Amino acid sequence: MYFWISKSTELRTVIQKEINDNNRLKNQLLHWAQQFREVVFLDSNQYQQRYTSYDCILAVDAFTAIKTDYANAFEDVKQYQQQTKDWLFGYLSYDLKNDIEDLHSNNFDGLDFPDLFFFQPKKLFLLKGNTFEIQYLRLCDDEIESDFTAITNYPQLITNNNVTLSVVEGQQSKIQQRISKESYLAKVTEMLSHIHRGDIYEANFCMEFYTENAHLEPVEIYQKLNAISRPPFATYFKNNHQFLLCASPERYLRKEGNKVISQPIKGTAKRHSDKVSDEQSKTELAQNPKERSENVMIVDLVRNDLSHTATKGSVIVEELCEIYSFEQVHQMISTIVSTVEDATSPIEILKTTFPMGSMTGAPKISAMKIIEDLEATKRGLYSGAIGYFTPDNDFDFNVVIRSILYNAENEYLSFSVGSAITSQAVPEQEYEECLLKAKAMFEVLS
Template sequence: MKVQDLHVFKQQALQWANTFDVCCCLDSNHYADAYGEFDFMLAVGADQSIHAETGSAFEALKSFYERHKNWMFGLLSYDLKNEVESLSSSNPDRLLFPDLYFFIPKYLIVIRNGELEIIIGDSSILELITNTRLKETVSQDISIQSRISKEDYLDTINKLKQHIVQGDIYEVNFCQEFFAEHAEIDPLAVYHKLNELSPTPFSGFFKINEQYILSASPERYLRKIGDQLISQPIKGTARRSTNEQEDRVIRANLKKDAKEQAENVMIVDLVRNDLTKTAAKGSVKVEELFGIYGFPQVYQMISTISSRLDPGIHFIDAIKNSFPMGSMTGAPKIKAMNLIEQYESSKRGAYSGALGYLAPSGNFDFNVIIRSILYQSASKYLSFQVGGAITYACVAENEYEECLLKASPIIKTLKGPHKQPS
């Protein structure tokens, strides 16, 4: 079935979905994707759900999937790392997202190749959607604060570089939190605005009761098509220019930037190693190295690694053994995650985890939850984190500016002044 005005239909569909306690929207924003199947997915209402904490969460998900073998949408928190490795998380958690949450929807609508399909539910829901009146909302300025000062950020980067000098790590992804307390927002309106300012191929709106993820993620964590696994880590960022000629130069310079290539190849090696744990022998390969992709605010360097899943290994174990995404940790992975816990000021929780779906066939697709607003409507706490790869060659001041560049669409979406802590 063709949709006359896709933009309006998506807005109506999401407004209808948001009346339920649980819903998930995944939107490719029309980006070309050699590995994607759906342009848009909307899962609405929880027919069944699983909420699991670190300890045996992956086994619980495996049992849940084997019991139902249905469409499932959900969240994998970064802190599931503690189940994968002997690690811990003790930094303050002000959002309290579940470590793992998946639901089987009451209704599932998808758009692929421009055609609308109802996978779960009947055609009566289309009438409910098209009769939904879009409400006008007035956006309020949200005053954003930094969890750490610029001086503390720069000092931490230099400490992390000392760990590199000492041989503890080669690279680490260090992140900082921006937040707002007493923030009253309309999550759906904010998501629409963020998606308008920064449309990305792995954007998502995820609601679990009073908790929201408003994501403008450009990064795929892991995709399964048949027995093939695909991971596409991002490492390498350059600010875009509104001047067309200058923009082309920026793109060309990023493509040949030795520092950015060094950061990227470290994570490519890490992801190759992660996929090897569950791959058929000799099947891990790099499909693309140092690909340059354009987004509204930035160019990103993206590599693509693939493998064939060993037929004797469950696909949930492929997720577990490659989690969390290497681009958000560093190398060596375990030591990098220990240093992240030591030097960051906030628990990551849902941030740098993954959001996506499992299909009845065993196929799946998950993003990396970055460039995303996390919101707890009960406590009115709003948060987003940004970070980058810290290597010996990096310049602390440049890394700070890159953080602000990555945060800029969110800050612009929320419109508030950016306050530094005293």
């Protein structure tokens, strides 16, 4: 049974309904959304977390949009956000660093995504518990009832577990490694020499896996990836022929009212089916001096970043090196919060903390320069952030990791993984950590 509550905002007609089967509805929403050029689907997978607004969000069909390269990008999106005063969904790519500092991105880019993309959706769906809220712009609110009927009558599609990544000839496409193991070990050794010279204390070093002539069903691959990981910041993104299939466990930055929350991840351990071994793995991660050192260094960096917009004395570490468990890995996560003034622009908060410390290093600018020299691929959307702004100037963005990126137009598919390099790093162990993080992507593509 569905209960209707109708109200209106200045821009949107809002209707609330009571629903019974959340998982069925989420599946129906995702498949129904594929008719639109622009899609953002966010799923928390009912992961228990302190800071959250919705279990699932779907935004489709751009009324307005902004797409740009890094030059003046933050100012452009600031003006766009102030003019629309509405919900906006989209992403900030890692290479927006070039708008903030005198940096460059000259490495190979097979994906060719814009550096920044946001859109104002005509149609928006918000799910929290059994409450399903529909928000349509007034110009199309006469479609609410017909769309709701179409969604709830959509077949309960079952993900095809036999989907494979294939080339035009019908054979499985081989996933290639952009940097060989030998080259990876040499590059990490070179990064260690930078650390020992005092150029940096820590840096996140990443490598790409890719395939060309790729053909796949993005929804099915996303659902398989999400089912393996069930993370709190899962995202399906579509912009015409560009796709992000994301199973991220990490929040970059959230603003709710005057409070800003950052939750960097540093520290990873494998999960085990045996309970005793799994608990031992968790305990060893919590007590590992290298992993704690990595995490604490990034916490200090985040504290400094948040201080640029925080009111005096308001930056606080709520959690330090807490262990969170996910389907495949245990992660060490810290929570840092601050308070901002009412007049502080959401874009200013993002600009002064971007890119996130967990994906760069410390000191941040030196680390980003060394990363650019040693990595072989332009990061683009990988290690950037995807999320949304609300009409009330709040926002929530994840960190784009554990993700598959796909350009259907040029048939290029890519996923990258990385780890934090500190003075205690052992190149072979860092390589193994990267393979552990890549496991889910390999599993759904092979």
